[in-house]
Amino acid sequence: MGLQEVWFVLVAVLFVGYFVLEGFDFGVGMLMPIVGRGSGLPADTRRRVALNTIGPVWDGNEVWLITAGGAMFAAFPEWYATLFSGFYLPLLIILVALIVRIVAIEWRSKIDDDAWRKRCDWGIIFGSWVPAVLWGVAFANIVRGVAINADKQVESGFFDLLNPYALLGGLTTALVFALHGAVFLALKSADEVREDAVKIAARLAIPAIPVAGAFVLWTQLAYGKGWTWILVAAAAAALIGVVFLTRAEMEGWAFVLTTVAVIATVVLLFGSLFPNVMPSTLDPAYSLTIENASSSPYTLKVMTWAAAFMTPIVIIYQGWTYWVFRQRISTKQIPPSIGLKFKAKTW
Amino acid sequence: MDTLDVSRWQFGITTVYHFIFVPLTIGLAPMIAIMQTMWVVTKKDHWYRLTKFFGKLFLINFAIGVATGIVQEFQFGMNWSEYSRFVGDVFGAPLALEGLVAFFMESVFIGLWIFGWGRLPKLVHLACIWLVAIGVNASAFFIIAANSFMQHPVGAVYNPETGRAELTSIWTLLTNNTALAAFPHAVAGAFLTAGTFVAGICGWWMVRNMRRTKTVGPAEATRLETDARTMYRPGARLALLVIIIAGIGVIYTGDVQGKLMFQQQPMKMASAESLCDTELDPDFSILTIGTHNDCAGVTHVLKVPYVLSWLAEGKFTGVELQGVNQLQEQAEQDFGPGNYRPNLFVTYWSFRAMIGLAAGSAALALAGLWVTRKGRVPDQKWFGILSLVAIPMPFLANSAGWIFTEMGRQPWVVHPNPTGVDMIRLTVDQGVSDHASATVWVSLITFTLLYGALGVVWFKLIVRYAKEGPLEHDMHPPGDTDHEEPEDPDKPKQLSFAY
Numbered sequence: 001m002g003l004q005e006v007w008f009v010l011v012a013v014l015f016v017g018y019f020v021l022e023g024f025d026f027g028v029g030m031l032m033p034i035v036g037r038g039s040g041l042p043a044d045t046r047r048r049v050a051l052n053t054i055g056p057v058w059d060g061n062e063v064w065l066i067t068a069g070g071a072m073f074a075a076f077p078e079w080y081a082t083l084f085s086g087f088y089l090p091l092l093i094i095l096v097a098l099i100v101r102i103v104a105i106e107w108r109s110k111i112d113d114d115a116w117r118k119r120c121d122w123g124i125i126f127g128s129w130v131p132a133v134l135w136g137v138a139f140a141n142i143v144r145g146v147a148i149n150a151d152k153q154v155e156s157g158f159f160d161l162l163n164p165y166a167l168l169g170g171l172t173t174a175l176v177f178a179l180h181g182a183v184f185l186a187l188k189s190a191d192e193v194r195e196d197a198v199k200i201a202a203r204l205a206i207p208a209i210p211v212a213g214a215f216v217l218w219t220q221l222a223y224g225k226g227w228t229w230i231l232v233a234a235a236a237a238a239l240i241g242v243v244f245l246t247r248a249e250m251e252g253w254a255f256v257l258t259t260v261a262v263i264a265t266v267v268l269l270f271g272s273l274f275p276n277v278m279p280s281t282l283d284p285a286y287s288l289t290i291e292n293a294s295s296s297p298y299t300l301k302v303m304t305w306a307a308a309f310m311t312p313i314v315i316i317y318q319g320w321t322y323w324v325f326r327q328r329i330s331t332k333q334i335p336p337s338i339g340l341k342f343k344a345k346t347w
Numbered sequence: 348m349d350t351l352d353v354s355r356w357q358f359g360i361t362t363v364y365h366f367i368f369v370p371l372t373i374g375l376a377p378m379i380a381i382m383q384t385m386w387v388v389t390k391k392d393h394w395y396r397l398t399k400f401f402g403k404l405f406l407i408n409f410a411i412g413v414a415t416g417i418v419q420e421f422q423f424g425m426n427w428s429e430y431s432r433f434v435g436d437v438f439g440a441p442l443a444l445e446g447l448v449a450f451f452m453e454s455v456f457i458g459l460w461i462f463g464w465g466r467l468p469k470l471v472h473l474a475c476i477w478l479v480a481i482g483v484n485a486s487a488f489f490i491i492a493a494n495s496f497m498q499h500p501v502g503a504v505y506n507p508e509t510g511r512a513e514l515t516s517i518w519t520l521l522t523n524n525t526a527l528a529a530f531p532h533a534v535a536g537a538f539l540t541a542g543t544f545v546a547g548i549c550g551w552w553m554v555r556n557m558r559r560t561k562t563v564g565p566a567e568a569t570r571l572e573t574d575a576r577t578m579y580r581p582g583a584r585l586a587l588l589v590i591i592i593a594g595i596g597v598i599y600t601g602d603v604q605g606k607l608m609f610q611q612q613p614m615k616m617a618s619a620e621s622l623c624d625t626e627l628d629p630d631f632s633i634l635t636i637g638t639h640n641d642c643a644g645v646t647h648v649l650k651v652p653y654v655l656s657w658l659a660e661g662k663f664t665g666v667e668l669q670g671v672n673q674l675q676e677q678a679e680q681d682f683g684p685g686n687y688r689p690n691l692f693v694t695y696w697s698f699r700a701m702i703g704l705a706a707g708s709a710a711l712a713l714a715g716l717w718v719t720r721k722g723r724v725p726d727q728k729w730f731g732i733l734s735l736v737a738i739p740m741p742f743l744a745n746s747a748g749w750i751f752t753e754m755g756r757q758p759w760v761v762h763p764n765p766t767g768v769d770m771i772r773l774t775v776d777q778g779v780s781d782h783a784s785a786t787v788w789v790s791l792i793t794f795t796l797l798y799g800a801l802g803v804v805w806f807k808l809i810v811r812y813a814k815e816g817p818l819e820h821d822m823h824p825p826g827d828t829d830h831e832e833p834e835d836p837d838k839p840k841q842l843s844f845a846y
Contacts, residue, residue, distance in 0.1 A: 088790070332841075
């Protein structure tokens, strides 16, 4: 395998890491307003349970995206340049959502005031839904191809990106991430929130299976290769398995399966793309491939050493974080709000 | 405005926003690590309280630092795709390394630090904040190495077949003399910012507590004085020490960097001095008047001899410095017709603002060390005011310094290295993406308004928490058995921190 293939795989790995880890972060954020709603608990307490299941880890999870962006820039600068200038507006919207989400999560508990918390909750909900949908739209369009001209400029407008296949992709990622998040919540929380998360997961699986099934099948039939059939099967089987495992309250295994579903879907997308990185719908000769979009052999070599050395270390310490915070969180463990009142006391 | 101007404004605005918060993070993380280390070593509760107090301010700041930074990673591709194509082979490497080495470290260990109080062993928890401190500084190194390539490209060749710069030595790239001067300068500036921030807040609280002792009952007065003496004073002294060391570092690295710039980017320095024509031993300009974005409009009002020669080459006489006009002619010969002058007004004044604003920290450091000498705890109102006034000044100096560095290299986005590869150079108009200007206007307005709103909230939160002071519930460390009720095995233990 040449270094260009290695880096295609590594970029795929970074995006797999991002979607597996941020997938449930987005899911938790999406479900935060509704989880545990029927249990008579104060809204703020159950929301805090949900938020704190991802509390110590969400920031590290998000770095997978930043590093994926950096890796694309280093290994496939043409891809980086064409993709991000070509998908200008969707990326702008994703960035706005991510910015709002970051500060909303971090600042939510700083002020003890209902209106403040409500605003932060909106930030978290908006910041979780929007990327969950738009990443699916973006990746579906990458696989489908956009109008790249001879100068490597994308001529497709914003509304061209909203084609049926891509919209189905967006719906798929939104549903799968919501399901992934619900299962994660069921795994990480206790009592009322856990019970409710199990119910939500069971209900989400009903639309998720046909929608995601249709999307992976469409991807496979239109863009797939022989070996990617196995990913279609894995994604479908995993999603169906989730239904049974959540009913049996085996959240750990259910989470393994939603993870498998996310991995299978992302690998299917990258596998269908290979050896292109951004096919052109105008002329196959204009498509960006791992050959014509990559960096020089020296840069790839240096980056391979760096990645080979650093990635295992990162995975070890990030894994350790999950181990440290492995306990379930119950509503009884949520400490009273320690935020300040809005108005300063007089002195 | 056309796409180029809008894109430049957008990059400038988002980067200046980002770099309001970044220096505080870079400087404050090690200072909090030191405070926590002092607590672990001396077991004195006031170091714990200072750690928690400044830890809260740090986290409020960290969040917006991350939020404003995330855009930067993508903005190169979004708005500067031609630039990204040209230098991606070189420029992408430090960016990817920054993610792999630094961003993961800081963001994973900040989570462990925030939520790990009372859950991790004390020393492991302490190691977490140290790793955050190392991570934030490491990320600064990689991004400054990337920026230094734009100022002084090294370690690359131009490949005429692909039409781009290609990396030949990562080691040369990471040990670029520009990077080795710019990184310590930026870090020293960050420490100066954080030192002034901590010293300012502690100094203000010291004065406030001491003044309040006169108007409250004896028990309250004792508490206020004890806090001032045992908590704010050591906190302030630590920070004042940081200011002194960082101040010396800023001056030294600034001098090194200046001398490099005279060799590598003479146009930047000539325009910083409004030196229009080549002169032997030109005077250092302190004040000029005029509309000033061109040589004809400059009137020098106040000048000092010898200083500029020293800044440029380390000797007082016998230094010939090139002027803007001659450099412009030279550049036209070398690179063809075009305007190679930066905005003279901005470079001239941002250079002076950067240097002048450091006076705030210097004044605070000298006054602070004087009023706290030999165990004294100040109650002078002027010192309280000085403490507050000094805080914003290094922030402004940082911005001014980066505006000078970045606007001084205009019109280049990759400034030609006078002793490097001829073809590794790019002007900003060649680097910009081919967007309709309306598209970029949308993002410019979106980011400006969003960041503006978040900046206001950030400011209010910082002020609110600084005014509140160390909080009641952070009086004693978790697990401190003298102050905590014995654990009930039937009751689940509450999280020491929850969002």
